[in-house]
Amino acid sequence: MADEQLPQAPHAYTEDxxxxxxxxxxxxxxxxxxxGKLGDGSxxxxxxxxxxxxxxxNSIDEHMMGYGRTIDIKIIDNQRVVVRDYGRGIPLGKVVDVVSKINTGGKYDSKVFQKSVGLNGVGTxxxxxxxxxFVVQSVREGIMKAAEFQAGQLVSDPKxxxxxxxxxxxxxxxxxxxxxxxxxxxTEFLESQLWNYAYLNAGLTINFNGQKYHSERGLQDLLERKTDPETINYPIIRLMGEDIEIALTHGNDYGEEYYSFVNGQNTTQGGTHLAAFREGxxxxxxxxxKKDYDASDIRASIVGAIAIRVQEPVFESQTKTKLGSILMEPDGATVRNFVVDFVKEHLDNYLHKNPETKEALQKRIERSERERKDMAGVKKLANQRAKKASLHNRKLRDCRFHFGEGSKDVEKEALTTLFITEGDSASGSITKSRNVETEAVFSLRGKPLNCFGMKKKIVYENxxxxxxxxxxxxxxGLEGLRYNRVVIATDADVDGMHIRLLLLTFFLQFFxxxxxxxxxxxxxxxxxxxxNKKTTIYCYDEREKQEAMRKLGRNPEITRFKGLGEISPDEFGRFIGDNIRLxxxxxxxxxxxxxxxxYYMGKNTPARQEFIIENLRLEKDLITSDVLPVEEVAEADLA
Incomplete structure (x- = not known):
């Protein structure tokens, strides 16, 4: 009997x-x-x-080493980024290597770059x-060396x-x-990033597209910019030490607000240093x-910032957004012990020297304690109702993956989205067209409550x-957040805009x-x-509609979508997939x-009345010169 032939594998695993x-x-x-993730800049x-x-x-590291007090940054046509520092310049013989050879750089020599952010030779x-x-140019002592690359390939290497x-x-x-x-x-994201650089490098000047970023008081300036002086309970506390700086105060907003940094890197996901700060x-x-206050009462409404510098920091990803557990050199203490001990010594000393701050801080803690106890009964009943409702909750159509659950598929966790919609018709369209792995839908029954000026107790009662x-x-808090993106999906009409404002008020007031x-x-x-019969174009504003009419020629069919419920599930799938606009x-x-x-959600204030009167425009005034009337579109097509 002939030997049986084994079936050929569809993808043979060979040397090739x-x-x-x-x-x-x-x-x-x-x-x-x-x-990390690619994204579109949103x-x-x-x-x-x-x-x-x-x-x-790289330019910041030069400044930290004492070379260069100014960095010039430009973004040209929203496409090209230019960064120029006035440090020592890359050694001319290594200009090409440092931007094109992995594991090549000056930061492996710890004598040259102490406590730098970039230690893996990968960044540039x-x-x-x-x-x-990509163009790199270095100037040293009157000599300039430049090189140009395209998609990483060297295309120009002049002498x-x-x-x-x-x-x-x-x-x-x-x-x-x-x-x-x-x-x-x-610009808003870049401005926030550049201000952080300025706060962490007192004396450094960054010029970005004509705007100057400069700080002399470090993290104290950061918190002053992030808080309203009329709402903080006591002056900002600033504590300075070798390789550590801390600033904190208490405001009146719900939640905790922190800004944490390691070697100038904004660790947006915190890490051991931030956990130690909160613990300390x-x-x-x-x-x-001498009172056993609840930790949540002490940290309620706190606004704090911490910056530390360490040799060879260990981050949990290439993007360096979370610090791992490391030892501090040279004494070998852990980051946790280093930060906790620093806070214990210096905050204690500060409060002894500043009795007014001591009293204001204690009053803020005790106020939070009273609010928590007053809300305890309502919160318990509300959570019991929510637990029962979650078993048969028709409002939420959940997805399979959730943000921060520790799955191996980090990219899918980053895409987890909760769409908050108005009414069953809109939520039905999204539900049928969504990606069930990463996209969930929460359906509102109408306009939510205007929460402005209310206590958090109302969240549990509603x-x-x-x-x-x-x-x-x-x-x-955000530690348990189940969706990375919370998307408000309302109709593009007056009611939809109102619901959008009410939801934003809810989030800004309580979360x-x-x-x-x-x-x-x-x-x-x-x-x-x-x-037309061959092509379909979806337009998000009047200008795009005019361009589509020009492109498709005469007499295209034009449909105006009045609400999300009018868009079929098949069409909706094209707007919330890879081409989603957020x-x-x-x-x-x-x-x-x-x-x-x-201003926006309070009583009808004079300031808001004045703004409406000054900016009121008649419908005929809204036709601008950059939007062609239909007749001109037709004439352009004939031409």
Whole structure:
């Protein structure tokens, strides 16, 4: 009997299956390993901002070593980034190597770069590989050396030439549109990033597109910019030590607000140093006041910042957003012990020397304690109702993956989204077209309650708001947040705008950290569908509609979508997939939440009346010169 033939594997695993990629190919094939998620610029942790950070970090490291007090940054046509420092400049013979050879750089020599952010020799190589065009230029003692790359490939390597320019390094790049699709830099995100650099490097001046960023008092300036002097309970406490700086105060907003940094890197996800800071504040205040206050009462409404510098920091990812557990050199103490001991000593001393702050701080803690106890009974009943409702909750259509649950698929966790919709028709369309792995839907029954000026007790008494906070799992803070993106999806009409404002009021009043940390977005949906027999174009404003009419020629069919419920599930799937348009809700760092809410959601104030009267425009005035009337579109088509 003949031997049986084994079935041929559809993808044979042979020597030909093994590939070796060079550094450039690997970065372009797996960019997420180097810069996190790609994104389109609508989120502060999108890849294009990581590219900017990686280049600026090198200039910051030069400043930290005592070379260069100014950094010039430009973004040209929202595409090209130019960063110029006035440090020592890259050694001329290594200009090409430091931006194109992995594990090549000056930061491996700890005698030259102490306590630097970039220690892995990857940063500028990733920028180079992920840019359609990348130029590096170094000036040292009257000699300039430059090189140019395209997608990481060297295309120009001229010989050094004489120059009258000052010493320093210039890097210019354009993110590759083939990798970063439809990207757009948001100035607000870059401004926040640059202010952080200024606060952490007192005396440094950063010039960005004509604006100056400069700080002399470090983290105290940061908190002054982030808080309203009329609402903080006592003057900002600033504590300075070798390799550590701390600032804190208490405001009146709900939640806790922290800004943490390691070697100048904004660790947006915290880590061991931030956990130790929070622990140290609780321990110190309990011992100082000799009362066993609840930790949540001590930290309620706190606004704090911590910055430490360590040799060879260990981060939990290439993007360096969370610090791991490390030892402090040279004494070998852990970061936790170092921070807790510092807070215990210096905060205790400060309170002994400042009796007015001591009294104000204790009053704030005891006020939080009273509010918590007053709410305890209502909270217990509300949680019991929410637990029962969750078993058969028709408001929430959940997804399979959740943010921060520790799954191996980090990219899917980053895409987890909760759409908050108005009414069953809109939620039905989204539910049928969503990605069930990463997209959930929460349906409102109408306009939610205007929460402005109310205590948090109302969240538990209002069934819909209570179910929403439980769906998000943010009752005790953002640590348990189940969705990375919270998307408000309402109709593009007056009622839809009102619901949007009511939801933003709810989040800003009771969960401001959700907005501050860039988790809240507005879903942009098309207003028009313009099509002929061959092509369909969806348009998000009047200008896009006019362009679509020009493109499709005479007599296209035009449909105006009045609400989300009118868009079929098949069409809806095209707007919430890869081509989703999300507008982030950005809270300006110098804006007071309470003043903002008072203006928009408070009683009919004179200031709001005056604004409406001054900006009232008649319908005929809204036709602007850059929008062509239909007749002109037809004439253009005839031509």
């Amino acid at each position: 299956s093994i590939r070796s990629l060079d550094w450039r190919e690997h970065i372009r094939l797996r960019p997420g390993m180097y810069i 989120s502060p942790d999108d890849g294009i901002y990581i590219l900017v950070k990686e280049v600026i970090d 190589k990733a920028v180079n590989a992920l840019s359609s065009n 050094p030439v004489k120059t009258s320019q000052r010493n320093g390094t210039m890097m210019a790049f354009e993110p590759d549109p083939a990798i970063f699709r439809n990207f757009k830099f948001k 504040v609780v321990k110190t205040l309990r011992e100082f006041y 069934e819909e708001l209570n179910l929403l906070q439980h769906a998000l799992n943010i009752e005790e 401001p950290d959700l907005v501050r940390n860039g988790h809240v977005y507005i879903l942009e949906t098309p207003l028009f569908r313009v099509r 507008e982030p809700v950005i809270l300006q760092s110098d804006r007071s939440i309470q003043k903002l809410l008072t």
